[in-house]
Amino acid sequence: xxxxxxxxxxxxxxxxxxxxxxxxxxxxxxxxxxxxxxxxxxxxxxxxxxxxxxxxxxxxxxxxxxxxxxxxx
Numbered sequence: 001x002x003x004x005x006x007x008x009x010x011x012x013x014x015x016x017x018x019x020x021x022x023x024x025x026x027x028x029x030x031x032x033x034x035x036x037x038x039x040x041x042x043x044x045x046x047x048x049x050x051x052x053x054x055x056x057x058x059x060x061x062x063x064x065x066x067x068x069x070x071x072x073x
Contacts, residue, residue: 017043029055 021039026032028049038045 013043014040017046021046021049024049027054028052 018036018040022032022036024046025035030049030052035045035049039049
C-alpha cells in the first residue's frame with residue numbers, strides 16, 4: 001500500500017502544479033499551455049516560473065496547425 005500512496009501523492013502534486021503553472025504563466029504573459037505541461041511533467045518547473053520576470057512584449061500567437069494539415073491531403 002505504500003507505493004500506491006506515493007503515486008497518488010505524486011499525481012496530486014503534478015496536477016496541482018500544472019494548474020498553478022498555467023494560471024501563473026497566464027498572469028505573467030507567457031504561454032500557459034506549455035508551462036502547464038512542463039509543470040505537470042516536472043513540478044519544480046513552477047519554481048522557475050516564479051523566478052522569471054513577466055514578459056513585457058506582445059505575446060506572439062501560436063500558429064494554427066490545422067491549415068497545414070489540410071494542405072497535405
